[in-house]
Structure formats: structure tokens, C-alpha cells
Amino acid sequence: MTMHALTTGAKTKPEQHASRTxxxxxxxxxxxxxxxxxxxxxxxxxxxxxxxxxxxxxxxxxxxxxxxxxxxxxxxxxxxxxxxxxxxxxxxxxxxxxxxxxxxxxxxxxxxxxxxxxxxxxxxxxxxxxxxxxxxxxxxxxxxxxxxxxxxxxxxxxxxxxxxxxxxxxxxxxxxxxxxxxxxxxxxxxxxxxxxxxxxxxxxxxxxxxxRGGEMLHSESGAGKPQPILDVFKRRDLLALLATVVLFHFGNAAMLPLAGQMIAVEAPHKGVQWLGACVIAAQLVMIVVAAAVGRAIKAGVGRKKLFLIALVVLPVRGVLFALASSPYAVIAIQLLDGVSAGIFGVVITVMLSDMMRGTGRFNLAQGTVSLVVGIGAALSNLTGGLLVDRFGFAAAFLALSIVAVAAIFVFAVFMPERSSAEEATQVAHSGA
The missing domain is CATH 1.20.1250.20 (MFS general substrate transporter like domains)
Structure with a gap:
């Protein structure tokens, strides 16, 4: 393996790419x-x-x-x-x-x-x-x-x-x-x-x-130049998605660690094994869901509808955790995380590809989403821990569920449903 082999690449025109396999x-x-x-x-x-x-x-x-x-x-x-x-x-x-x-x-x-x-x-x-x-x-x-x-x-x-x-x-x-x-x-x-x-x-x-999502940059004054960063962050659909992601991970990130702590209280000598079972069970569900999401998109199911399913599952999971006490129940509830994560991992990338098509900023948008994921996760773990110490596990799970409901509201109200073809047409007409 040589560095030259890893760094060289063919220069192809966008219209040629569509016909290549x-x-x-x-x-x-x-x-x-x-x-x-x-x-x-x-x-x-x-x-x-x-x-x-x-x-x-x-x-x-x-x-x-x-x-x-x-x-x-x-x-x-x-x-x-x-x-x-x-x-x-x-x-x-x-x-x-x-x-x-x-x-x-x-x-x-x-x-x-x-x-x-x-x-x-x-x-x-x-x-x-x-x-x-x-x-x-x-x-x-x-x-x-x-x-x-x-x-x-x-x-x-x-x-x-x-x-x-x-x-x-x-x-x-x-x-x-x-x-x-x-x-x-x-x-x-x-x-x-x-x-x-x-x-x-x-x-x-x-x-x-x-x-990089830049195949439609054809202006005579700057062919191939990516869209200015400030213009990217003025897009309302991207801002709505970022707000949704922050709230989703605010509600989501602390749930599994808190569930693990709850298991440790109920079964102090088997906490690691039970938590490992939670992770493995959720991963198996994610495999099935990720494959199903790809088929659903191919069949014409909208990105927004699929993402809403992931959002709706989260507060349901939180409420069930608030009612659970048995390690077996926690593992069963954690299977819902496989549904949310399986959908999220596929649809978020597809939606960003749709939004950033023609801007040359696809990976910038991905990095921004990763940043807000981290912010949401940090807020979730900090808030969840404080709530458990003061009010108990049930109150913490219910509070995180309320944040998850806010994510549903933001996404349902402010995010348009748009196919990749519609996105491409919008970008082409805007001259981006």
C-alpha cells in the first residue's frame, strides 16, 4: 500500500458519474x-x-x-x-x-x-x-x-x-x-x-x-467553489435539524448510563453483565432497523416520516424506564434504543446529503451535527446525574422524556419534507 495509491483519484464530471457503476x-x-x-x-x-x-x-x-x-x-x-x-x-x-x-x-x-x-x-x-x-x-x-x-x-x-x-x-x-x-x-x-x-x-x-456535495456549482465567477459558510448556517432546514439533534441527544444520551446505574442498584454484583446485555441486544436491533430503513427510503417513504419514528420512540423509552425495576425489563426496553439509533444513523446522513447538495459543504454539515450531538450528550449526562441525585431515577427519566417530546415538536413544525430531487431543483434555481 503506497501513499500515492491512497491519494490519487479520477477527475470525473458529475453528469458522467450518474452513468458509472x-x-x-x-x-x-x-x-x-x-x-x-x-x-x-x-x-x-x-x-x-x-x-x-x-x-x-x-x-x-x-x-x-x-x-x-x-x-x-x-x-x-x-x-x-x-x-x-x-x-x-x-x-x-x-x-x-x-x-x-x-x-x-x-x-x-x-x-x-x-x-x-x-x-x-x-x-x-x-x-x-x-x-x-x-x-x-x-x-x-x-x-x-x-x-x-x-x-x-x-x-x-x-x-x-x-x-x-x-x-x-x-x-x-x-x-x-x-x-x-x-x-x-x-x-x-x-x-x-x-x-x-x-x-x-x-x-x-x-x-x-x-x-463533498458540490457537483452543481457551475457559476462562471467561481465554478467549483463551495458555498460560503455563513450562507450554509442561514438555512432554516439545517438549523431546524441541528436543534432537533441537540434535543434528541439531550433526551437520549443519559438513558442507558442511568439504566445501568439502576441495574447496579438492583443487582450490584452483575451490573456489568446486564449492561453488556443491553448494549448487545440494542446492536442486534440496530442491524435489522438500519437495513429496513434503506428499503423504506427506496420504496419512497419520506425522510421526515422515518425520522419522526425515531423521535417518537425516545420519550416512550424514557417513560418505560421510569416504570421499570427489573434488569430483564431494562434490557427489553433498551431494544427501543436500537430502533431510534438504527433510524438516526441512516436518515441523518441522507438528509444532510439532500440539504447540502450543490453547496460543497456536505462534510462541514456532518461535522456540525457531530458537534451538536456532543453538546446534547453532555447536557443529558450532566442533567440526568443531577436529577437522579436530587429526585431519583424515575424523575430523571421523565425529565429526559419531556426534552425528547420537545425534539418531536421542533422537527414536526420546522422541518420540511423534501426529496433529494426537490432539493436538487431548489439548489439549481437558487444558483448556489
Whole structure:
């Protein structure tokens, strides 16, 4: 694998792209990346806290500082990462380099788990991980085009959730027999495999103008130039979507951690196992739902209707959690998260592709959505924790459900239903 092979690409006209069929090799590369990067982009994720507390005997304050700083760095990096992916053609190289940095960072943590090494490494991993999602979505768009993007994103999400599921099973099995340290070696192996998967994608199959949503920029004064950033953020449909996403994740992010704490109270010696069962069960549902969403969009079901289903499920889940006490009930309720997340992962990318078509700012919009996801999640965890301490679990779940209802209202009232064809016509007439 050479850097030249990863950075070169064919220059194709948008009208030519519609008649081209991507190679099976490139499509297999997207499948492999979606599967492998599911366990790479976040490093060892929540298992880091378990490793630091259980084997390194860190204080909760030090763990919180590292995790918090990493989360803040990742949030700040989202918009610059999206702009970088829009501007750079070497998207395959960006994925390969990011995977390499993540793998190297995990090795450093395994070999030298000192405070300074882990703090600096987690910051670096947060920064490089910010480009992975936009790169994968951008490559998908550049390879299959707008018309086939819903089916492609649906397939990506199926492989992504399958990767999360397989990674969770592998991590549980390996760490049970070989120890927690092997988590880092697993991520390293997946990182190397991800770099090779990126090389499977043929440069000639990628239309880099379409990949950033800029194929309709034809003004004589500035052909190919992306729309000014301020104009992008003046779009009411994008602002409505961003507000919805903040409220959705405000209502959603704390539910599973709070459910885990609730299980720990009821079954203190089996809390980790029960929480793992929740995660695995939800991932299985996400695989099925992500595939179904792709078929629904192909059949003509509107993006808005599908997204509303994801939004409506969330407050129902919160109310059920408020009434639950048994670990079995919590696992059953958590299956609803698979419905919401399965829809969200597919439809959000498709909606952004529709909105940003012709602007050249597709990946900027993705980065912005990732930023507001982080903001909503931070508010959710902070608020949820405070409410539990003061009023109990039931009150916290009900409060989060009220926020989720607000997300439904904002989206239903302010978000128009628009097909990709209508979006394209609007952009062409506006001269964007």
C-alpha cells in the first residue's frame, strides 16, 4: 500500500458519474471499513475507564479529567474536521492515517499507562477520530452518488452495528481469558485491517466533487467553489435539524448510563453483565432497523416520516424506564434504543446529503451535527446525574422524556419534507 495509491483519484464530471457503476472491489472496501472502523474510531471507548480503575487504580477524578478533556477535544474538532474532509481529496489516506494513529495510541497506552501518556494520547485519538465519520460518508457519496446513497448508508450502518456487536463479543471473550490489556491489542489489529480496507477502494471509482456535495456549482465567477459558510448556517432546514439533534441527544444520551446505574442498584454484583446485555441486544436491533430503513427510503417513504419514528420512540423509552425495576425489563426496553439509533444513523446522513447538495459543504454539515450531538450528550449526562441525585431515577427519566417530546415538536413544525430531487431543483434555481 503506497501513499500515492491512497491519494490519487479520477477527475470525473458529475453528469458522467450518474452513468458509472462502482467496482465490486470499492464496494467491498466500504463494507470492510464500516465494519472495522466501528471498533477503531473510538479507541477502547468506555473500557478505558474500566482499565484505569481496575488495573491502574486511578482515582475517579483523574479518569473524569481524561475522559472529559478527550470529549471536549473531539467536540471542538468536529467542524474543522468536516471542513478538512470537504477540502482534501485524499480521503482514503485520511482514514488510513487516522486508523494508524489510533492503533499506535492504543499501543502506547498498553505499554506505558502513565497519566501524561494517556492524557496526550486520548487527546490525539479524539482529534483524528473526528475525520473518520465524515470521510466514510463522503467516500460513500462519491462512489455511489446521491440517488444510491440511502441504500449505501443503510448498508454502512448494518456493517457498523455488526462491527460493534462482534467487537463487544470479541472483547468480552478475550479479556475474560487474557486480561483487560488485550483490549488495546484488539483495537490495534482492527486499525491495521482498516488501513488495508481503505486501500481496497479504487480512486477511479470516487467522484471527489460529488463526495463533498458540490457537483452543481457551475457559476462562471467561481465554478467549483463551495458555498460560503455563513450562507450554509442561514438555512432554516439545517438549523431546524441541528436543534432537533441537540434535543434528541439531550433526551437520549443519559438513558442507558442511568439504566445501568439502576441495574447496579438492583443487582450490584452483575451490573456489568446486564449492561453488556443491553448494549448487545440494542446492536442486534440496530442491524435489522438500519437495513429496513434503506428499503423504506427506496420504496419512497419520506425522510421526515422515518425520522419522526425515531423521535417518537425516545420519550416512550424514557417513560418505560421510569416504570421499570427489573434488569430483564431494562434490557427489553433498551431494544427501543436500537430502533431510534438504527433510524438516526441512516436518515441523518441522507438528509444532510439532500440539504447540502450543490453547496460543497456536505462534510462541514456532518461535522456540525457531530458537534451538536456532543453538546446534547453532555447536557443529558450532566442533567440526568443531577436529577437522579436530587429526585431519583424515575424523575430523571421523565425529565429526559419531556426534552425528547420537545425534539418531536421542533422537527414536526420546522422541518420540511423534501426529496433529494426537490432539493436538487431548489439548489439549481437558487444558483448556489
Amino acid at each position: 462502482p467496482s465490486a472491489r470499492s464496494l467491498r472496501g466500504l463494507d470492510a471499513l464500516s465494519f472495522l472502523m466501528a471498533d477503531v474510531r473510538d479507541g477502547v471507548g468506555p473500557f478505558l475507564a474500566v482499565f484505569l480503575k481496575g488495573t491502574q487504580h486511578w482515582s475517579s477524578a483523574d479518569i473524569g479529567l481524561v475522559v472529559g478533556a478527550s470529549g471536549l477535544a473531539g467536540a471542538i474538532a468536529q467542524i474543522p474536521a468536516g471542513m478538512l474532509v470537504d477540502a482534501v481529496r485524499a480521503k482514503r489516506a485520511m482514514i488510513a492515517i487516522s486508523a494508524g494513529v489510533i492503533g499506535l495510541g492504543c499501543m502506547l497506552i498498553a505499554w506505558s499507562p502513565t497519566w501524561s501518556v494517556i492524557f496526550c494520547t486520548q487527546l490525539a485519538l479524539a482529534l483524528v477520530s473526528a475525520v473518520v465519520g465524515p470521510c466514510l460518508a463522503s467516500l460513500s457519496l462519491g462512489i455511489v452518488g446521491h440517488r444510491r446513497l440511502p441504500a449505501r448508508v443503510s448498508r454502512n450502518e448494518v456493517f457498523n452495528h455488526a462491527g460493534n456487536f462482534s467487537g463487544a463479543i470479541l472483547a468480552a471473550t478475550v479479556t475474560h481469558y487474557a486480561g483487560t490489556l488485550w483490549l488495546f491489542y484488539i483495537v490495534c489489529a482492527f486499525s491495521v485491517a482498516s488501513a488495508f480496507a481503505a486501500a481496497l477502494i479504487r480512486p477511479a471509482d470516487v467522484d471527489y466533487e460529488i463526495a
